[in-house]
Every structure is written in structure tokens, then in C-alpha cells.
Amino acid sequence: MDGDQGQQTALLKKRFVVTEALLQVPYDPIAYLERASVHANLGYPDLAAGDAYRALLLTDEINNEGFEYHEQALEALRSRCKGGVPVILLSQNPGHLESSGGVERTAESVDEDRHLFEVNRTTSIHCYQRLAASLLLCGCLKSAHDFCSRGLAASPDNTELLTTQEHIHVVARKRLRGDDVDMNDLPDQGLVRREIYPWNEHEPNRFSHETIDFLNAELVKVAPKCEVKIAELPTLIEGLTSTESHDMATNKQLGLFAKEDVDPGETLLDEYSILTVNNRLKESLCDACSTELPNLGPGSSVVGCPDCEDTMFCDKECLARAESYHPAVCDKDVDTIAKDPDPKETPNALYLLLLARALAMAQTQQCHPLELQEIKYIWGDFVQGTPSTVSLSPLAPSPPIWTLPFSFASNIAGPLHILEKMDVDIFDSLAENDLWIFNTLYGKFRGTASARVNKRDGRVEVAAVHPLWCLANHSCDPNVRWEWGGQMRFWCREKRIDEALGGIQKGEEVLSHYCDIELSVKERREWAQGSLGGWCMCDRCIKESGEGSE
Numbered sequence: 001m002d003g004d005q006g007q008q009t010a011l012l013k014k015r016f017v018v019t020e021a022l023l024q025v026p027y028d029p030i031a032y033l034e035r036a037s038v039h040a041n042l043g044y045p046d047l048a049a050g051d052a053y054r055a056l057l058l059t060d061e062i063n064n065e066g067f068e069y070h071e072q073a074l075e076a077l078r079s080r081c082k083g084g085v086p087v088i089l090l091s092q093n094p095g096h097l098e099s100s101g102g103v104e105r106t107a108e109s110v111d112e113d114r115h116l117f118e119v120n121r122t123t124s125i126h127c128y129q130r131l132a133a134s135l136l137l138c139g140c141l142k143s144a145h146d147f148c149s150r151g152l153a154a155s156p157d158n159t160e161l162l163t164t165q166e167h168i169h170v171v172a173r174k175r176l177r178g179d180d181v182d183m184n185d186l187p188d189q190g191l192v193r194r195e196i197y198p199w200n201e202h203e204p205n206r207f208s209h210e211t212i213d214f215l216n217a218e219l220v221k222v223a224p225k226c227e228v229k230i231a232e233l234p235t236l237i238e239g240l241t242s243t244e245s246h247d248m249a250t251n252k253q254l255g256l257f258a259k260e261d262v263d264p265g266e267t268l269l270d271e272y273s274i275l276t277v278n279n280r281l282k283e284s285l286c287d288a289c290s291t292e293l294p295n296l297g298p299g300s301s302v303v304g305c306p307d308c309e310d311t312m313f314c315d316k317e318c319l320a321r322a323e324s325y326h327p328a329v330c331d332k333d334v335d336t337i338a339k340d341p342d343p344k345e346t347p348n349a350l351y352l353l354l355l356a357r358a359l360a361m362a363q364t365q366q367c368h369p370l371e372l373q374e375i376k377y378i379w380g381d382f383v384q385g386t387p388s389t390v391s392l393s394p395l396a397p398s399p400p401i402w403t404l405p406f407s408f409a410s411n412i413a414g415p416l417h418i419l420e421k422m423d424v425d426i427f428d429s430l431a432e433n434d435l436w437i438f439n440t441l442y443g444k445f446r447g448t449a450s451a452r453v454n455k456r457d458g459r460v461e462v463a464a465v466h467p468l469w470c471l472a473n474h475s476c477d478p479n480v481r482w483e484w485g486g487q488m489r490f491w492c493r494e495k496r497i498d499e500a501l502g503g504i505q506k507g508e509e510v511l512s513h514y515c516d517i518e519l520s521v522k523e524r525r526e527w528a529q530g531s532l533g534g535w536c537m538c539d540r541c542i543k544e545s546g547e548g549s550e
């Protein structure tokens with residue numbers, strides 16, 4: 001084991017110990033700060049920010065007697081101060097705590113309440129420091145600036161916060177390309193690592209017999225002529241063409257294949273997904289499948305939830321399917337969250353709504369969110385084995401690019417707000433509601449979700465993950481068409497792109513399309529690049545771009 005690896009292993013062990021401690025004592029702000037430090041050292045500034053934010057919330061609980069977790073948080077802090085001031089607060093002493101050789105004077109020597117109040121104040125300033133520095137590293141400049149300002153309001157001479165503030169200004173000038181930076185216009189969308197975290201025990205081996213058998217048993221119900229198999233796909237790199245790389249690397253993934261011959265026009269898959277959301281506050285869409293509700297009036301099939309006002313479903317079937325998520329949000333005032341967003345925020349808002357739906361499903365079904373069968377097996381476009389530190393060795397591979405979109409609002413504050421609305425204790429449910437779990441869910445949704453526009457005004461309003469449909473890979477000469485109404489439907493094309501008769505033979509891969517195939521090769525490649533991870537290299541693209549012709 002080399003030095004870097006040894007350090008990594010030690011940090012992961014430490015992370016495990018602190019997480020276990022938090023599962024035992026969930027309201028301990030110090031343990032959260034400790035875990036933030038471990039996450040920062042492991043190279044996860046996003047997770048460090050998430051922990052520091054939870055610690056900050058707990059310091060608020062301690063400060064406010066009327067708050068829900070005041071007693072538990074105060075007791076946790078008191079217990080941590082029994083042997084003196086916790087070491088994590090002594091590394092940099094932003095409050096004016098007195099220390100004596102690493103161990104503070106004990107509670108007997110001073111008024112205990114005053115002492116705890118001071119420790120709590122110091123803890124909160126540490127939280128601001130950690131939040132500002134970590135969010136800056138993630139590229140969330142506005143949130144970093146906000147926490148920096150809040151920290152400086154409490155501790156104006158704090159050198160760490162002043163330094164971070166300087167860095168925020170430098171990065172902001174670079175990103176906004178100018179010296180005149182308005183702090184209200186700071187970018188707040190960043191990128192973080194997109195990976196299967198080393199401690200994630202929920203991710204299945206997608207190529208195991210167990211996974212493939214499970215998916216095939218599910219497929220029998222909605223696509224009896226399809227089966228899932230391992231597929232070899234070209235490894236796509238942004239802007240790389242086949243003339244530049246004749247030896248194209250490939251990678252193993254899953255794909256859909258025909259088990260029997262399929263006739264032109266024949267339906268191949270018909271999938272209903274409860275993992276469907278819409279962002280319209282006052283539109284008449286079904287809460288379960290987000291289809292436009294049928295007309296109300298005599299004989300209408302529309303039904304409402306018997307227990308809460310305003311939640312409407314197409315029919316009794318959708319109401320019955322809603323039993324898998326609705327009880328967690330029934331009458332819980334979650335309706336307005338992420339609805340009618342600013343157009344710039346539409347994608348983020350839809351992903352947050354998908355996350356909210358998944359959390360409601362998990363809560364209702366008393367299941368870990370990553371164990372939900374609609375989520376467990378889907379593609380997440382994760383980058384494996386990301387090193388946490390950049391190696392200086394000339395032989396080291398270049399560090400992977402961070403690809404998971406991240407913001408304080410979507411990844412940290414938003415999900416916690418939703419859980420609180422659902423009456424979930426965000427501290428005592430860490431095992432199910434930790435930030436790395438939200439990030440993993442986002443990775444999966446961003447790898448598989450599709451969106452739909454409102455035909456009347458062209459606004460994107462619905463998003464969904466169809467866990468079986470999304471197993472199909474892309475081609476610009478697809479052999480199926482798809483249509484998404486209440487259900488997602490694939491049917492075999494009557495004609496292929498060259499006007500040849502459609503039809504899929506037994507054993508052939510079922511190829512969908514992720515972009516409008518009527519476009520030119522350049523436009524198609526630009527459109528599909530986001531969902532493919534690079535320039536499309538299907539036979540049609542290679543032919544039309546003139547690549548590989550020599």
C-alpha cells in the first residue's frame with residue numbers, strides 16, 4: 001500500500017467511526033464538524049459542506065430553547081465538553097475560547113451554561129468557515145459568499161473567513177471575466193464528483209446474474225419480447241471523432257435486446273412509472289402520472305385523495321398506485337416546493353422534485369432510497385475510482401473531471417427542507433438521508449430521466465425515470481419510436497432512416513434515440529452529447545460526418 005492509499009484507508013476508517021457515532025448520537029454538532037473535516041480531507045468538499053450545514057442547524061437548535069431538538073443537541077454538546085473543549089474547535093480558535101494544553105478548563109471552574117454558549121458560538125463560526133471554503137471549492141460562489149458574510153458578521157476579524165472571502169472574489173472575477181463583480185450575480189451552480197462512494201453498499205453489480213434476472217423478470221411484465229443483456233458500447237469522449245481514434249475504446253454496459261422477431265409497428269414496451277413529477281402549481285395534472293387530467297363533471301374518472309384537498313388523480317388506478325408515495329406527503333404542505341420555477345431553474349427544479357418523489361416513496365415504503373427497485377438498478381454515469389488527491393507522479397492518470405451538477409439549494413438545503421415538511425427527523429435518519437445518498441440519486445436521475453413539454457406553451461413541465469425503458473441505448477438510426485403519455489411506449493419503426501422496411505430480429509439490440517433524428521449530424525451530436533457523454537459514434541453519424549471513409 002503506498003502512502004496516499006494508506007492515508008485514504010485511514011480517512012475512510014475515521015469516516016466510518018464518526019458516522020457510527022452520529023448514528024448513536026444524531027444531534028451532536030461536534031461529530032458533524034469532525035465528519036466535515038474527514039470528508040474535506042478525502043476530497044469531497046460537497047459532503048463537507050453538507051455536514052457543516054447540519055452542524056450549523058444544530059448550533060441554532062442549542063441557541064433556541066423553543067426549537068424541536070434543543071434538548072437533545074444541548075445534551076450532546078454538554079457531553080462532548082465533559083473533557084474540555086473538543087479538539088476540532090482548537091485547531092483554529094475563532095471564538096475566544098481559552099485552552100490549556102489542548103484540554104479546556106472544565107465546567108466546574110466556570111458557569112457551565114456560559115461555557116456551553118461560548119463553545120456553541122465557536123462551533124457555529126467553524127461551521128461558517130467550513131461551509132464557505134467547501135462551497136467555494138464546489139463552485140457555488142454565491143452560497144459560499146453568503147456563509148462567509150454570516151460568519152464575518154459574528155466574528156469580523158476571523159482570518160480564515162477573510163482569506164476565503166478574498167478567494168471568492170478572485171474566483172468570481174475569473175468566472176465572470178471582469179473586475180466589477182456584483183455579489184448578487186455570483187454563480188451558484190458547481191460540479192462535484194459523480195461516483196459510487198467507497199462506503200455505498202447499496203449499488204448492485206449491474207452485470208451479475210442476480211441483477212439481470214431481476215430486470216428480466218420485470219421486463220416480462222411490460223415488454224415480453226425484450227430482454228436485458230450486457231452490451232459493449234464505444235467509450236465516447238467530447239469532440240473525439242473516429243478519424244482521430246481508429247482504435248475506439250469500448251466499455252461494458254447494459255442494453256435491451258429482442259427475444260423474438262418484432263414486426264414493424266408492433267408495440268414492444270409499455271411502462272408506467274410512479275417516479276414521475278411535474279412543476280406546475282395550478283395545472284390540472286395527475287399527481288401520480290402527470291398526465292393532463294380528464295375533464296371533470298358527471299361520469300369523470302378523476303378522483304381526489306380522500307385525506308387531503310387538491311391532490312387529484314386520473315382515476316382509481318393512479319390513486320391506488322399513489323399509495324407507494326403519497327402517504328408520506330399527504331396533507332404535508334409540500335405542494336409549493338420547486339413548482340413554477342424561473343425558466344433558468346427548470347431542470348434543477350425537476351430533478352429536485354424527482355428526488356422528493358423518491359424520498360416520499362422510501363419513507364412510505366420504509367425502504368432505503370437507494371434500495372427502491374425503481375432506482376437501484378438504473379444507470380448513473382458514475383466515474384469509478386476517483387482519486388481524492390491529485391498525484392504528482394508523472395505516470396499518474398489525469399484526475400477525472402467532476403461531472404455532477406451541484407448547488408447548495410438543490411443538494412443540501414432543498415432535500416432537508418422537503419424531509420422536514422414530511423415530518424422526518426433529518427438528524428435521526430442519517431442512514432437514509434445523508435448527502436451522499438442525495439448525490440447518488442441525482443447521478444442516477446441525470447443519467448436516465450426524460451422531460452416533457454407542455455404542448456400549449458412549450459414549457460418543460462414533466463420529468464420521469466422509466467427504469468426499464470431507460471435501459472435502451474441510443475442510435476441515430478433507431479429501430480423503435482417512443483411516445484410518452486401516461487405510460488412510456490416503444491414500438492417498432494415501420495421504416496428505417498434509409499426508408500428500408502423496419503422490424504427487429506431476434507437477438508438484435510433495441511435502439512432508441514436520445515435526440516431528434518431528423519437533424520444534421522452536427523446538430524444531433526450536439527443535442528445527444530449531454531446524455532451520451534460525448535460525440536455520437538453510431539454508424540450513421542460516422543457515415544454522415546465522412547469519418548472513417550479513408
Ligand SMILES: C[S@@+](CC[C@H](N)C(=O)[O-])C[C@H]1O[C@@H](n2cnc3c(N)ncnc32)[C@H](O)[C@@H]1O
Pocket residue numbers: 233234235236253254255378379381447448470471472473474475531532533537538
Ligand atoms: C440511459 S443509459 C442507457 C442504458 C445503459 N447502457 C445502462 O447500462 O443502463 C445512457 C448511457 O448509455 C450509454 N450509451 C447509450 N447509447 C450509446 C451509444 N450509442 N454509444 C455509446 N454509449 C451509449 C452512455 O454511456 C449513456 O450515458
